[in-house]
Amino acid sequence: MNAELIPLVLTEAEGRPAVNSSYFSSINPADGQCLQERYSDKFSDCKFALLGNLYASEGKPGKVIEVHAKKRTGDYSIVTALRKTLEVEYPDKSLALGGTFIIQKGKAKIHIMPREFSSCPLDTDEAVNNWLKHFEVNAPLICQSVLVSKDPGLDLRVEHTHCFSHHGEGGHYYIDTTPDSVEYLGYFMPAEFIYRIDRPKETHTVGRD
Template identity: 60%
Template sequence: MACAEYSSHVPSLEELVGVLQKGLKENFADVQVSIADCPDLTKEPFTFPVKGICGKTRITDVGGVPYLLPLVNKKKKKKVYDLNKIAKEVQSPGAFILGAGAGPFQTLGFNSEFMPVIQTESEHKPLVNGSPFAHVNPADGGCLLEKHSEKYHDFGFALLANLFASEGQSGKVVEVQDKRRTGKLNFGTCMTQTLEKHYGGKPVGMGGTFVIQKGKVKTHIMPAEFSSCSLNSDEEVNKWLHFHEMKAPLVCLPVSVSRDPGFDLQLKHTHCFSYHGGGGHYHYDTTPDTVEYLEYFLPAEFLYHIEQPE
């Protein structure tokens, strides 16, 4: 697989605390940013296969939106990206990987929103797949959230994904608590713009996880089938997608980059899941007066793009 690599700017956690505290305060009434120990992510509400997000942090895009829109790329449509191979491509075999991507329709038989939560295999550890996926319920058009490993034995995705990889270790992270959104930006956009404004031409990648503790959010799920008509505008894409309002609590898997270093990285992408049946692609909260976020982040040491669309 063709792979572009970039050494990203890695601010200290102390510096990030100050930058994010100032920037997020412009969009939320109550903001508290600090350095904290990463919580044990094997416990609820996360139930990840690893305890933390620390160690050898990387962000990688794989494929991209041009493989899906305006029409699905017929050649790429047949390919499933193996997350074990992705870990090796980013020089981190055995990495813990989380993020947002398109589900492996070759396996599932339909499109879905995929939430990679995978401990990839290494010489010392077997693969552990904790990934949920959300798809359109054929019975009522609602959201159907399932655990991939309970039905299928592959561990891949299709067309595109934005991934954060680490060694899955415990350690210090940036903890952010946001309450009551007062601005127009969703959380991901606010953080990305805050970092871009401060660091300018120095790309900073951030990944981790956050919980929407209170409130509701707008999400989407792709239809079961690819569009037979070319989708050439946001309006046409939105008519194709299925939108839902999901209630808290929701576990989110954000990947963001403050600025593209020159190989067409998607600046932000977040998928979410829950234990009450909700999930999909996170857009923004719909209850700004009551929403509460709790986030854990780390900067990425390297940025990659694997199989970048032309």
């Protein structure tokens, strides 16, 4: 079935088994609302399908970029604002960040894909948005985010953020819906390498945001 994956995985290494603490959000068939579940409660492996934007690190102590922001004054989400700032400051480079941020106060707009694929082609952004299920969810929300200042020619989605919570709400994050009261706290790391896996031979720009 389709769902929104929020990956949190400690990989196998030196005889240590993998630990999958991921969450996923799907549409509850009983009431059409958000259903957030632990991945390990449903599946025994770390596989997933379709697409993913993942950030991997060694988990060692070191310097990070801390972002603490309150009260959104523009039209961009915090992720888009970070990405566009990097694009302006470093116009000749493609810089990627990965990390986690918490929406500490306020509410956010998210989407969750329906469990079943569409019965008709989704060939416009409007068609995709009409197919997706949109929700307004409450803080605190824990968001896993990957962003790239500009595509270096690898046909990337330049930003992708999924969120989960301890009160059962989560999915694909767009933007906060309470700009006057929202508060963010996040920690990010620059990426050293970008790996593009299974790049499709034919591509499109539909549903990229």
